[in-house]
Amino acid sequence: MTNYLTTFPGFYETKDMRMIDDDGYISIMARTDDVICTAGYRLSTGAMEEILLKHSCVTDCAVFGVKDKLKGEVPIGLVVVTEEKEGLINELVTSKLAIVKALPKTRSGKTLRGTMRKIANGEDYTVTPTIEDATVLTDLTQVILMLLE
Numbered sequence: 580m581t582n583y584l585t586t587f588p589g590f591y592e593t594k595d596m597r598m599i600d601d602d603g604y605i606s607i608m609a610r611t612d613d614v615i616c617t618a619g620y621r622l623s624t625g626a627m628e629e630i631l632l633k634h635s636c637v638t639d640c641a642v643f644g645v646k647d648k649l650k651g652e653v654p655i656g657l658v659v660v661t662e663e664k665e666g667l668i669n670e671l672v673t674s675k676l677a678i679v680k681a682l683p684k685t686r687s688g689k690t691l692r693g694t695m696r697k698i699a700n701g702e703d704y705t706v707t708p709t710i711e712d713a714t715v716l717t718d719l720t721q722v723i724l725m726l727l728e
Contacts, residue, residue: 598629613692615644615652624692627654631671636660641682643692645699645727655699655726657682657719677722685709699723 586592598606614621624642631640639659644652656676660667668676683691686709697704698720706713 598632615654617644617647617652617654618650622654624654627656631656631658634671636662636664636667637671639682639690641690641692641695643696643699645696655695655723657695657722675726677726679719679722681712681715681718683713683715683719684711686711695719695723699727 584591595607600606613624615624616622624644627642628640631637631642637658637660640656642654642656645655647653653675656672657679658671658676659681660678663678668678683694685691685707691707691710694704694706694716698716706716710716
């Protein structure tokens with residue numbers, strides 16, 4: 580408990596990464612401890628998501644790590660966009676990124692990154708009863724597997 584009270588004296592550290600936009604609205608991006616290890620480097624998936632969200636066409640995104648024999652883990656990014664324009668993926672990153680119609684979310688708005696990670700790693704997963712639209716997982720499974728080919 581003391582770890583959560585020492586970073587900001589008098590305040591509770593939630594370990595959530597947040598972004599404050601120009602209008603003062605706060606968006607919770609990810610856990611600060613949600614990192615992947617790629618070739619010995621610790622990369623923040625939340626920081627990668629923040630970069631993707633800065634593009635004017637991106638309305639939502641998720642980045643998560645997938646097991647890789649050579650590098651340990653590699654990041655995969657999924658983005659929801661307002662419009663698909665030619666060359667958009669090249670503007671965002673060069674590999675392991677796909678445009679999707681929607682991300683799996685709970686009714687409270689939490690993105691199910693753990694479920695997507697399990698799909699990518701070929702692990703069993705349980706569909707939470709709080710998922711907003713379970714059919715999204717069917718479409719995402721095909722996209723994720725295509726990225727891993």
